[in-house]
Amino acid sequence: MNISDVAAKSGLPPKTIRYYEDIGLIKPLRDSNGYRAFRDSDMHKLAFLGRARALGFTIEDCRALLALWEDKARASADVHRIASDHLAQIKMKIADLQAMRETLAHLVHCCAGDERPDCPILTSLGQGQTSGKEPSRHAVRPA
Amino acid sequence: MNISDVAAKSGLPPKTIRYYEDIGLIKPLRDSNGYRAFRDSDMHKLAFLGRARALGFTIEDCRALLALWEDKARASADVHRIASDHLAQIKMKIADLQAMRETLAHLVHCCAGDERPDCPILTSLGQGQTSGKEPSRHAVRPA
DNA sequence: CCTTGACCTTCCATCGACTGGAACCCCCAT
DNA sequence: ATGGGGGTTCCAGTCGATGGAAGGTCAAGG
Numbered sequence: 001m002n003i004s005d006v007a008a009k010s011g012l013p014p015k016t017i018r019y020y021e022d023i024g025l026i027k028p029l030r031d032s033n034g035y036r037a038f039r040d041s042d043m044h045k046l047a048f049l050g051r052a053r054a055l056g057f058t059i060e061d062c063r064a065l066l067a068l069w070e071d072k073a074r075a076s077a078d079v080h081r082i083a084s085d086h087l088a089q090i091k092m093k094i095a096d097l098q099a100m101r102e103t104l105a106h107l108v109h110c111c112a113g114d115e116r117p118d119c120p121i122l123t124s125l126g127q128g129q130t131s132g133k134e135p136s137r138h139a140v141r142p143a
Numbered sequence: 144m145n146i147s148d149v150a151a152k153s154g155l156p157p158k159t160i161r162y163y164e165d166i167g168l169i170k171p172l173r174d175s176n177g178y179r180a181f182r183d184s185d186m187h188k189l190a191f192l193g194r195a196r197a198l199g200f201t202i203e204d205c206r207a208l209l210a211l212w213e214d215k216a217r218a219s220a221d222v223h224r225i226a227s228d229h230l231a232q233i234k235m236k237i238a239d240l241q242a243m244r245e246t247l248a249h250l251v252h253c254c255a256g257d258e259r260p261d262c263p264i265l266t267s268l269g270q271g272q273t274s275g276k277e278p279s280r281h282a283v284r285p286a
Numbered sequence: 287c288c289t290t291g292a293c294c295t296t297c298c299a300t301c302g303a304c305t306g307g308a309a310c311c312c313c314c315a316t
Numbered sequence: 317a318t319g320g321g322g323g324t325t326c327c328a329g330t331c332g333a334t335g336g337a338a339g340g341t342c343a344a345g346g
Contacts, residue, residue, distance in 0.1 A: 019334085104243065293342075
């Protein structure tokens with residue numbers, strides 16, 4: 001299988017697949033012409049990676065999960081720990097985003113949004129009180 | 144005021160303040176020794192930026208918001224649009240993260256997390272069905 | 287046999303929003 | 317003069333790709 005076949009089957013772009021080889025997540029063979037020759041096992045790994053990434057696991061988490069997946073003697077506790085740590089991160093991000101949403105929704109609601117200059121959004125940004133709390137450490141910032 | 148004073152008052156690290164000057168968000172004066180000399184107006188802008196960033200606005204949004212803040216003849220509609228677009232982004236991210244949370248919570252719940260190798264988390268990642276939907280476009284990915 | 291076009295390859299740069307660190311300058315107190 | 321705590325610049329790195337340039341390969345059609 002060439003790269004565009006695996007791309008189609010795994011749903012990952014060719015660029016991403018090359019990148020995953022670069023960082024050592026997969027090790028496809030090579031044809032005599034230099035083309036990558038993907039085995040079924042490579043395909044499966046890529047599909048695995050795609051799903052793990054879709055769940056928001058970091059690349060390093062993916063690397064660890066892939067190793068555990070391959071290791072038939074793994075302890076499910078190891079997988080469990082990675083996943084529940086990640087779940088905790090996600091929960092924190094949701095909380096952060098919800099706080100932003102509350103504040104923003106309130107401001108947006110209060111702003112007339114017409115041709116006049118009066119704007120509670122700018123007033124609030126100028127004076128403070130975006131929320132009660134500090135900007136939290138686990139930073140949820142724009143994509 | 145020197146940089147560490149403004150840092151203390153605005154809550155932004157000196158590095159970030161220099162960066163904001165670099166990208167043209169603020170234009171502090173300079174003392175004869177080359178030190179940045181911050182006026183009150185610079186301080187206010189930095190505080191404004193800190194709050195806008197805490198609400199998750201991108202730097203480019205912040206630039207636009209700052210310009211509108213300075214413009215006493217602005218139309219609140221412009222501010223409103225930026226904020227409500229951003230609010231929509233946040234809502235999408237929350238939805239994505241909640242979908243991840245559901246799936247992950249289920250998997251974590253199903254995994255024994257002991258010394259045995261059997262692990263529904265890995266099984267699921269290996270076989271698919273992370274959720275009903277495609278990984279959405281507005282990618283929420285790890286920090 | 288030659289060309290065309292769709293593949294494939296590598297390598298380098300860019301995105302966002304900082305952050306770390308090196309190397310160096312400045313100012314004040316001892 | 318020396319030490320320590322400011323400040324300055326500039327370069328590299330983070331994370332996870334993605335865009336693009338420059339060039340090699342292959343199969344089909346004329």
